[in-house]
Amino acid sequence: MQVEPTYTIKALDRSTWTAFAALVERNSGIFGGCWCIGFHPEGGDRAAQGEVNRERKHDRVLSGTAHAALVFDGEECVGWCQFGAPDEVPRIKNRAAYEKTRTTSPDWRIACCYVGKGHRRQGVATAALAGALDLIAALGGGTVEGYPEDAGAVPAGFLFNGALSTYEKLGFARDRKIGRHGWVMTGEAEPGPARRRNDIRGVRRQDHRRAFLEIPANLD
Ligand SMILES: CC(C)(COP(=O)(O)OP(=O)(O)OC[C@H]1O[C@@H](n2cnc3c(N)ncnc32)[C@H](O)[C@@H]1OP(=O)(O)O)[C@@H](O)C(=O)NCCC(=O)NCCS
Numbered sequence: 745m746q747v748e749p750t751y752t753i754k755a756l757d758r759s760t761w762t763a764f765a766a767l768v769e770r771n772s773g774i775f776g777g778c779w780c781i782g783f784h785p786e787g788g789d790r791a792a793q794g795e796v797n798r799e800r801k802h803d804r805v806l807s808g809t810a811h812a813a814l815v816f817d818g819e820e821c822v823g824w825c826q827f828g829a830p831d832e833v834p835r836i837k838n839r840a841a842y843e844k845t846r847t848t849s850p851d852w853r854i855a856c857c858y859v860g861k862g863h864r865r866q867g868v869a870t871a872a873l874a875g876a877l878d879l880i881a882a883l884g885g886g887t888v889e890g891y892p893e894d895a896g897a898v899p900a901g902f903l904f905n906g907a908l909s910t911y912e913k914l915g916f917a918r919d920r921k922i923g924r925h926g927w928v929m930t931g932e933a934e935p936g937p938a939r940r941r942n943d944i945r946g947v948r949r950q951d952h953r954r955a956f957l958e959i960p961a962n963l964d
Pocket of ligand 1: 774856857858859860863864865866867868869870871895896899900901902903904905906907909910913
């Protein structure tokens with residue numbers, strides 16, 4: 745009998761830091777040492793690179809000011825979808841164009857999406873975005889924005905916010921274009937308790953492996 749492999753979604757917090765850090769380290773710090781700090785207000789330290797950025801990220805995780813849905817394949821963290829309130833992750837790509845055309849502010853935004861090499865094109869990013877929406881719902885829900893680009897126009901290695909089609913699949917709508925290939929996508933996370941789930945609405949079954957949400961002890 746063939747058993748379908750599963751992904752588990754967990755929140756980034758002190759209990760999952762080690763697995764998250766292992767994924768970053770296996771992938772050379774992400775862009776030579778970004779450590780997923782680039783969207784936060786303080787940004788990355790380009791000169792000092794990895795160590796400083798690692799500490800900044802770790803401090804944020806310990807103080808609960810960094811949020812992400814992590815995707816686990818067994819014990820291994822294989823990808824993430826970072827999210828946060830706009831003031832937690834203000835440094836989005838095409839920010840000038842975004843601000844110029846902005847009329848409202850979302851409650852939440854999706855920041856960077858990342859899938860480790862060797863795990864791509866197996867639905868991990870899709871599971872991560874669905875997981876982020878579930879964690880946002882558990883944190884009170886609200887309007888959610890993301891800023892993806894078309895995977896047909898931008899190489900996957902530069903799809904920092906994931907692929908446009910992933911957002912559409914999960915119910916986001918196109919609001920406006922920013923930059924050459926970027927879109928402001930808007931969605932909604934209905935408030936509700938985190939729940940274990942064995943399906944991801946709107947995702948074609950052949951596109952992903954089943955994902956389960958592991959409810960973290962402290963979501964806030
Ligand atoms: C973009 C990225 C997140 C996609 O992750 P993934 O797990 O491979 O994505 P999925 O398997 O869930 O696929 C999502 C969609 O993207 C498309 N896609 C993914 N990789 C693609 C590629 N190389 N070429 C074309 N399309 C691609 C898939 O076809 C799918 O579209 P569909 O649903 O319309 O078929 C991944 O390639 C990545 O991490 N890139 C690096 C981004 C980065 O560096 N982020 C951090 C810096 S801030």
